[in-house]
Amino acid sequence: QVQLVESGGGLVQAGDSLRLSCAVSEGAFSRYHLGWYRQAPGNEREFVARVWSSGYSNYADFVKGRFTISRDYANNTVYLQMNSLKPEDTAIYYCNAGGVGSGAWGQGTQVTVSS
Numbered sequence: 001q002v003q004l005v006e007s008g009g010g011l012v013q014a015g016d017s018l019r020l021s022c023a024v025s026e027g028a029f030s031r032y033h034l035g036w037y038r039q040a041p042g043n044e045r046e047f048v049a050r051v052w053s054s055g056y057s058n059y060a061d062f063v064k065g066r067f068t069i070s071r072d073y074a075n076n077t078v079y080l081q082m083n084s085l086k087p088e089d090t091a092i093y094y095c096n097a098g099g100v101g102s103g104a105w106g107q108g109t110q111v112t113v114s115s
Contacts, residue, residue, distance in 0.1 A: 002024075002097050002098070005095075005106055006022045006093065006106040006107065007020070007021050007022075007023075007109060008020040009110045012085055012111075013114050013115075014086055017081070018111060019079055020079065021079055022036075022077060022080075022095030022106055023075075023076060024078060025076070028098075029071075029078075031098075032053075032104070033052045033097075033099065035096045035097075036050075036095060037094045038089075039091055040088075040090060040091040040092075046060065048080070049063065049080060051071055062088075063089075067080060068081040068083075082111070085111075085113045087115045090113050091110075093109050094108045
């Protein structure tokens with residue numbers, strides 16, 4: 001069973017930075033590509049960033065140049081470094097293993113950006 005536990009959310013001001021962490025169960029960490037999604041109130045969950053075991057990553061257009069996803073193999077953790085945060089980045093951020101169809105999600109961590 002895949003286990004994903006997010007942390008690092010919080011309340012920040014526009015322009016600030018946050019780093020989200022997602023601890024991944026050991027077997028899943030090397031097996032799956034890992035990603036971050038987010039869901040704002042009244043909106044559908046949307047893709048933010050994804051990283052493969054090769055290290056290749058891709059991003060949603062609205063975070064390119066601001067967010068960076070990375071994998072820490074020593075700690076089975078995937079990070080999302082978020083810089084230059086905007087109020088529209090306010091959402092619950094979810095960690096995912098294996099893609100949307102996998103059903104492997106964390107519980108989410110709230111990010112709130114005030115203007």
